[in-house]
Amino acid sequence: MKNRNLIMGVVALLLVIAVVFLWPTDQGEALKGDTNSPTLPSVSSAPSGLPPIVSTSTPRANPLVALMQTPIDFYGVVLDHENNPVPSAKVEASVLDNMMKGTPITTTAGADGRFTIKSKGASLHIMVSKNGYYFVGKNGLLRPSSQGFDFGVDNGRGVYQPDAASPVVFHLRKAGNPVPLDALRGQSKVPRDGSPVTIGLSKTSAVAFQISCRTNEDASQAPNAPYDWRCEIQPEGGGIQEVVDEHSFLAPSDGYTQLVMIDMPKSLDRKVWNSRVSKSYWLRFPDNTFGKISFMMNARGDHFAVINGFRNPSPNDRNLEPKLDVR
């Protein structure tokens, strides 16, 4: 039995060797032997409803693969919010140079804030950072700290044109004078019938908010159909006003009102009406301390409000720059 298995194994091995060495190495060569055969790849019939089976020996270049080899010459500069260079800023980039995932590239800005990236790929995403500086988001006058660029073909936002004399600006906001701040945090469900709810915001002081919301949500409407809702926000005994410059840490000295209202009639343009609103507010408390909060109101289903922010515990000090990691 053992010998029989050995013989069978040797025969199988010889067959494999024969197939490997005797098989035609190029189908194109086989076609050349027949003078009636076309020089183009052969096409055979397929069952009805299915595409024809195609073979060819002349593969074409995939334009997507070629796009990933587009030369990248990128010129950037990191500036602070007053347009001064940020030397030695960290530059973290990711280049789309394959079909699976971006390849990371890290470099550092020079003393003049400038940096260069040379690579190959279809897209480039760049994020700059430095200890002691804050990121800048996409809203506002400053250029964001995180931006993306396309190369080779327009992918909806134009193709980046390299210009060493006019580098792309990335802004970072330089930290000023951070001070110890008290956290303000609170969240609560809010009745939809206008009944006020009081939310305590601090574990160390009696800072509280009163919120009321009146909603005329019609249960028979489609889930995303607009409806009338209105919300009033009132710091107990203090003043409030909406934040205009998200990047500012200095609370205004005046301009506060007793309450603010978010009014969302269903007659609003559909692009304006929303069942949820997020806003930032400056606060002035009765002891003349100041604070800054982000406020989110959800006026759908079980209504709720979420408040987060800071308060400077020193009276008359309007500085609200927190001591935080810039990331």
Added chain:
Amino acid sequence: MGNVVVGSAFRQGMGDITNYALFNAAMAAQSYEPTRIDFPTRQTPDTDSDPTVQTRFGLSGKFSGITASVTNFYLEDDFATTIWSHNHTFNKPQIILNELGGVLPLDRAYGYSNGGWNVGGTLHKLVQLDPIVETVPLRGVTMIEEAMAFVSQTKSLPAGRTPTDLGFGGWKIDMDTFVFENNYRSFFGSEHSAEWIWSLQRTFGVWRALLNSFDILPNPVP
């Protein structure tokens, strides 16, 4: 693919859905918001002179009838949806190519033309072409699923790359500069589905936003 599946379910009458959150949606923004056009010069089934072809094979408005509160979690530099967009540029209608740059036996070539092709006496605007002689039509494309997979080209960026509420009046959440409580931020950069790859500590702002989008009050931050 997930948002295509969900969108198809809505089209086929899936009801009782209150909230719908799209994450990194690899589907044309114009499918949700017909006015969203980023490539105005493209000639596609959406621009066809025949309204029947537009309605059947165009992408515009295919998912605009969604009856739920919609939140679009988008990332403008997401590399995966960037490739989706490039794929539409080069491969819709599909040409006989694969990721290896060669030609496989089952590769197909397709075409769209407002003028159409005469295939067996019938005018077809969308056709499967002979992969060798690419001007010769083999047959007309009649199934919407085949058209969407191989022929119909987008005129917009994918929803997952577009800063829009998709016309539903809901939320749009930028996952690159999403600022969370106390200055925590979620910078996803170009990372596709970072919420599944990175740590919860790094991405919890987005998860909390997801809870909010489902009308769920998250636990307080300790």
